[in-house]
Amino acid sequence: MPELPEVETVRRSLEPVILHQPIKRVDVHYERILQHVSVQDFRDLLTGNQFLQISRRGKYLIFSLENDWELVAHLRMTGRLIFVSDTQIPLEKHTSVVFDLGSAGALRFEDVRKFATIDLVPKGDYEQIKGLHTLGVEPLSPEFSLSVFQELLEGRSTKIKGLLLDQTKIAGLGNIYADESLFMAGIHPERPACSLTSQEQQLLHSAIREVLTLAIENQGTTLRDYRTGYGLEGSFQNKLLIYGKKGEECPRCKAKLEHRKVAGRTSHFCPSCQRE
Ligand SMILES: [Zn+2]
Known part of the structure; x- marks a missing residue:
């Protein structure tokens, strides 16, 4: 999607x-x-x-x-x-x-x-x-400051992956970029949102912006159907670190990558870099 x-x-x-x-x-x-x-x-x-x-x-x-x-x-x-x-x-x-x-x-x-x-x-x-x-904040806009992100997480026991997918909180993130952001920040998708340390909040906040910016620079991710307005494939699928890579080696620590259903979606993670 x-x-x-x-x-x-x-x-x-x-x-x-x-x-x-x-x-x-x-x-x-x-x-x-x-x-x-x-x-x-x-x-x-x-x-x-x-x-x-x-x-x-x-x-x-x-x-x-x-x-x-x-x-x-x-x-x-x-x-x-x-x-x-x-x-x-x-x-x-x-x-x-x-x-x-x-x-x-x-x-x-x-x-x-x-x-x-x-x-x-x-x-x-x-x-x-x-x-x-009912859309939430645009993650690449200046309004998406670290403190706005912290407020979204505060007091919420919902799983962090679910919160990232919730369009009424942050607009535009889906399964691919939520998984990539959580991996970049080293955070397990099932961690309660409110359990993130302030360092983890910071890491995840910048990971979200970084992965979205990189993906736009690469014209998006074509796994199957997506095409640009000229009918061309994107190229970010070649740069994905974790999404769709179950069973492969973690690019960071070489552990075997896992996947699990979180918030109704298949979520990819490294059991060693992203601790429960
Ligand atoms: Zn790892």
Whole structure:
């Protein structure tokens, strides 16, 4: 599932190619991708309009339109937003929506598993988009200070891995980057959040920022479905330290890596570097 670095990479790759291009036509091939808006209204509000800006909150992409509406997209499991300059390239079988940008090309929303969503709302009106409305702090923003992080952990007996995955606390972290951050900081995923020493809080705070920044520099992690806005694979999968490496040697101490279900997700850890 795309996490913050993948969604941010999609944003950065689409920005130079789709902004300020008149939307000539909108084809909806899979109606259920649209939330709270009819196909007719969706097409009417978009046709003849243009995207002015793309921003990101957590794993959401927000496309600002000229008419003061916003298209809000979530890729979920297998969603892809791909720009093509050559519209003669045949559509993928699982294409849900196509935004025809005339001579500039087209933006295609593909989704094999069909969990991705699109909302269309008046600017800033996110009440009906529950996941967006309740998002926690952006981990790469200046607001995510060490003291804000410490406050999130304080008094919480929930497992640290679960807390990192909770989008209402920190926005955009998922299974891959939570595991990588905990490994970098040497913290076991099942430790109660409130049990971290102040040194561990500091290590984890910087690990989160470091791993997300590195992953964005590497265009995200492609394990299977994720692609950038140009349809290319990311490369951070080659730099993962622990995620998906069960049974392999710890890159730090050579112990055999383990995995276990924590907070409903398979969590990878080194039993020696990350003590329970
Ligand atoms: Zn180790």
